[in-house]
Amino acid sequence: MLGKMDIRKRETVTQASLIVIGSLAYSIGLNMLITPLALYNGGFMGIAQLIRTFLVSVLHIKMPPGMDIAGAIYYILNVPLFYMGYRIMGKGFFVKSLFGTTVISIFLVLVPVPATPIIEDYLTACIIGGIIAGFGSGVILRGRGTAGGPDIIGVCCLKKRLNISVGQVNIFLNLVVYGICLFMFDIEIVIYSLIYATVFALTVDKIHIQ
Numbered sequence: 001m002l003g004k005m006d007i008r009k010r011e012t013v014t015q016a017s018l019i020v021i022g023s024l025a026y027s028i029g030l031n032m033l034i035t036p037l038a039l040y041n042g043g044f045m046g047i048a049q050l051i052r053t054f055l056v057s058v059l060h061i062k063m064p065p066g067m068d069i070a071g072a073i074y075y076i077l078n079v080p081l082f083y084m085g086y087r088i089m090g091k092g093f094f095v096k097s098l099f100g101t102t103v104i105s106i107f108l109v110l111v112p113v114p115a116t117p118i119i120e121d122y123l124t125a126c127i128i129g130g131i132i133a134g135f136g137s138g139v140i141l142r143g144r145g146t147a148g149g150p151d152i153i154g155v156c157c158l159k160k161r162l163n164i165s166v167g168q169v170n171i172f173l174n175l176v177v178y179g180i181c182l183f184m185f186d187i188e189i190v191i192y193s194l195i196y197a198t199v200f201a202l203t204v205d206k207i208h209i210q
Contacts (some may be wrong), residue, residue: 018143019100025136027107033129034196035068036117039189040181042174042197044149048074050180065115071108075101078148085146088156093144097152100145122192130199137200138207149173171201
């Protein structure tokens with residue numbers, strides 16, 4: 001009995017560690033490589049970025065230098081999904097999803113956004129940023145948690161045997177977000193954002209075991 005408890009504790013620590021590491025990787029890929037180029041993530045994070053842009057550009061609300069409040073907005077948008085995860089996947093998944101989304105939201109606020117792009121070439125930044133962020137999201141899923149948003153929806157779809165992967169859910173939501181972006185920004189921004197989102201989704205599916 002004691003041995004089983006030790007194994008469970010080790011598993012819990014391992015999973016929590018994977019969620020933290022994955023959250024940090026995701027935040028680095030997005031904040032340090034994608035956001036400085038004014039590109040947009042897909043899904044709920046993309047919606048959070050659009051809201052942030054509205055607050056800054058339209059309402060002219062000043063933000064602390066190098067800090068992106070999109071992470072805080074992202075957390076608020078995920079609240080309804082926590083309930084869905086609890087109902088479909090159970091308490092354990094709910095706790096890990098809450099933990100994962102909280103950690104990633106904190107990192108998204110704390111990881112600095114460079115004043116000037118680290119990688120100025122858009123295509124290179126999209127590929128590298130997509131791989132790093134996608135790797136992070138995949139590691140979170142390996143820790144049996146989620147980064148929130150499409151991850152929760154995707155895992156719930158798998159539970160219901162709908163044969164829809166997390167990456168596919170990401171791509172679908174990306175099309176919705178970038179459809180909105182198409183009316184707001186230059187086509188170049190949308191195209192490069194889509195390239196990043198596609199690399200991100202493919203990397204998630206390679207790292208995450210369905």
